Amino acid sequence: SGLITLDPGYKNTGSTESAITFLDGEEGKLMYRGYPIEQLAEKSSFVEVMYLLLEGELPNETELARWKKTLNEYNFVHDRVGKILNAFPSEAHPMGVLATLTSALTAFNPKAVDPSKDADMYHAAARLIAKFDILAAWTYRKKYDLPLIEPSNDLGYVGNFYQMMFKKDDSFEVNQTIVDALDKLFILHADHEQNCSASAVRLVGSSHTGLFSSISAGISALWGPLHGGANQAVIEMLEMIKNDGGGMQKWIDKAKDKDDNFRLMGFGHRVYKNMDPRARIIKKAADDVLGQLGIEDEVLDLARTLEEVALKDEYFIERKLYPNVDFYSGIIYRALGIPKEMFTVMFALGRLPGWIAQWKEMRQTNQPIGRPRQIYTGHTLRDYVEMSDR
Numbered sequence: 001s002g003l004i005t006l007d008p009g010y011k012n013t014g015s016t017e018s019a020i021t022f023l024d025g026e027e028g029k030l031m032y033r034g035y036p037i038e039q040l041a042e043k044s045s046f047v048e049v050m051y052l053l054l055e056g057e058l059p060n061e062t063e064l065a066r067w068k069k070t071l072n073e074y075n076f077v078h079d080r081v082g083k084i085l086n087a088f089p090s091e092a093h094p095m096g097v098l099a100t101l102t103s104a105l106t107a108f109n110p111k112a113v114d115p116s117k118d119a120d121m122y123h124a125a126a127r128l129i130a131k132f133d134i135l136a137a138w139t140y141r142k143k144y145d146l147p148l149i150e151p152s153n154d155l156g157y158v159g160n161f162y163q164m165m166f167k168k169d170d171s172f173e174v175n176q177t178i179v180d181a182l183d184k185l186f187i188l189h190a191d192h193e194q195n196c197s198a199s200a201v202r203l204v205g206s207s208h209t210g211l212f213s214s215i216s217a218g219i220s221a222l223w224g225p226l227h228g229g230a231n232q233a234v235i236e237m238l239e240m241i242k243n244d245g246g247g248m249q250k251w252i253d254k255a256k257d258k259d260d261n262f263r264l265m266g267f268g269h270r271v272y273k274n275m276d277p278r279a280r281i282i283k284k285a286a287d288d289v290l291g292q293l294g295i296e297d298e299v300l301d302l303a304r305t306l307e308e309v310a311l312k313d314e315y316f317i318e319r320k321l322y323p324n325v326d327f328y329s330g331i332i333y334r335a336l337g338i339p340k341e342m343f344t345v346m347f348a349l350g351r352l353p354g355w356i357a358q359w360k361e362m363r364q365t366n367q368p369i370g371r372p373r374q375i376y377t378g379h380t381l382r383d384y385v386e387m388s389d390r
Ligand code: CMC
Pocket: 009, 195, 225, 226, 227, 228, 229, 230, 255, 256, 262, 263, 264, 265, 266, 267, 268, 269, 270, 271, 319, 321, 324, 325, 326
């Protein structure tokens, strides 16, 4: 007890020490295990970054080969999880389906993970990661009433995911430009220290709830439009601005108007008070990918103009509101033929290793149960009122 300090939204409250991800919001810097995000995005691969986040070091050749082999060993999902998938209506949002299927994995892998045993943790992480891309692809197949595709061990993690999403018949070929773009996006999304979903994973896990259920909570936290759901909301906003035809200023003014709920989606961040370094890389990647695929997208032009206008506006300058990771990612996903309801699933797929690394660190450092306090503002003591007297 003693004095309780209120900090709604935990704006100034540190919840943990962590050795995974470093973020400097003033400078716009991000590092995983000390490696700058720019170098990882350019030189590394998503599978390698998973290992880095989980194990703390870049893998050598043997370690990487073993990691890939272990992922391949778990590259299947029980048929009955497919039956749970089938029970959903097609209108179900893929994020809700993903959270449910991830939680359902617990029932098929009932042995609790002992996080104090490194081998146990290694295999639990591999098991979940190897199955997660199947589940993610399934949410898409379900939405579009497509038959499920068997996972393949020949294409690598991202290639396999891409095939499971998009293969319609034997004429299907893996497009390396698309796989490379997805790989880079997943690296950029792989961890972001104590954000809302990572904190949800840690909080749920702090009561010693199992790994898969804790991750399912993270998926639900990510879904909201103020967090990962912003990538879908950005495209919806840009489409709305385009269809409205009324120009940009009207929307900027709406975003500034405190009596209007409209916000510029993909703008602002709790920690970055400078350009989100991931947004900078993704903006460039969007240019490259659209160029390579020969796609012209009015929405990309619109996004560029919106960014330009907003960054010159006093309101956004004063509040240090810059484009965040979600501002340009949806534009790439769209160019790759991924429907907007799937954008946040793509984010979840990228973020999964980070969530697991956060869960592992939380358990291995024996964090206490998360249990915030409150200041009570309700009634003082009063007597029960009989029904006849109300
Ligand atoms: N459009 C207009 N005004 C904004 C926006 C925006 N997108 N973001 C913040 N503001 C204003 C806000 O109204 C407040 O103004 P004032 O000081 O006059 O009251 C000021 O800027 C500070 O904002 P805040 O809401 O106190 O900041 P927060 O740290 O609580 O919220 C945020 C951060 C990301 C939720 C918020 O900026 C937001 O809603 N952005 C739009 C949604 C979005 O893009 N989310 C993705 C976040 S990044 C990746 C991820 O987490 O998935």
